[in-house]
Amino acid sequence: MGKVSEPIALTRENRNQYFRLERLTEGAPLGAFECRTAEYTDYLREDALRAQTDHVALTWLLREEANGVIAAYMSLIADAVKLSTAEKELHRLNYPFKTIPAMKIGKLAVCEVFRQKYRGVGTYLIYLASHIARNFNNDYCAARFLTVDADVEHDEGVLAFYQKNGFASNAELTGKHRKTISMRLDLYI
Numbered sequence: 001m002g003k004v005s006e007p008i009a010l011t012r013e014n015r016n017q018y019f020r021l022e023r024l025t026e027g028a029p030l031g032a033f034e035c036r037t038a039e040y041t042d043y044l045r046e047d048a049l050r051a052q053t054d055h056v057a058l059t060w061l062l063r064e065e066a067n068g069v070i071a072a073y074m075s076l077i078a079d080a081v082k083l084s085t086a087e088k089e090l091h092r093l094n095y096p097f098k099t100i101p102a103m104k105i106g107k108l109a110v111c112e113v114f115r116q117k118y119r120g121v122g123t124y125l126i127y128l129a130s131h132i133a134r135n136f137n138n139d140y141c142a143a144r145f146l147t148v149d150a151d152v153e154h155d156e157g158v159l160a161f162y163q164k165n166g167f168a169s170n171a172e173l174t175g176k177h178r179k180t181i182s183m184r185l186d187l188y189i
């Protein structure tokens with residue numbers, strides 16, 4: 001039997017060399033992308049382009065540099081998050097209003113083959129989303145937080161994945177029996 005090779009651990013130093021990020025475009029080859037949750041595989045194949053054309057979600061593809069195969073994707077959308085008084089204090093946001101601008105990860109998924117080949121692809125995508133949001137802040141429009149509705153219905157483990165990447169649950173939309181958990185990452189503290 002062939003030896004199963006160890007996954008490559010992605011680090012801040014090495015990860016740029018393995019991948020390139022590009023926008024989803026009409027006719028872009030999607031290859032055999034398949035992730036753990038069928039809904040996210042289907043979204044990329046069936047809905048992502050229409051959502052982008054309609055300006056409701058903009059999709060980024062992470063392709064492996066060596067051969068152009070899609071390792072992961074994410075869809076980004078504009079958002080706003082409602083914070084409690086305690087949460088505003090935590091983020092040193094002393095304003096009379098509750099709603100703070102944000103950029104949301106509407107969808108994020110890593111191809112299963114690439115989850116086995118590399119460790120840290122999902123984390124790298126979060127880093128890239130933060131980078132895009134910071135550029136957005138610098139040049140166009142304010143977005144203090146990166147947000148996500150962690151889809152715990154399909155996989156409870158995604159909560160730990162986002163927590164490990166620095167996200168905290170939002171008080172406003174956190175409760176029992178929810179299919180998703182509303183979370184935020186402060187881009188500046």
Ligand SMILES: CC(C)(COP(=O)(O)OP(=O)(O)OC[C@H]1O[C@@H](n2cnc3c(N)ncnc32)[C@H](O)[C@@H]1OP(=O)(O)O)[C@@H](O)C(=O)NCCC(=O)NCCS
Nearest residue numbers: 036037108109110119120121122123150151157158160161
């Ligand atoms: C969730 C997903 C994006 C994670 O991608 P990934 O490339 O495996 O994540 P990483 O390798 O960067 O993981 C970072 C850390 O989170 C942990 N983690 C990742 N996915 C996890 C899961 N499903 N359950 C528990 N822990 C998880 C990893 O073990 C790792 O922990 P460590 O740093 O202590 O080793 C991927 O499993 C996926 O595409 N799932 C299907 C689609 C989906 O559910 N997307 C999220 C919708 S909100």
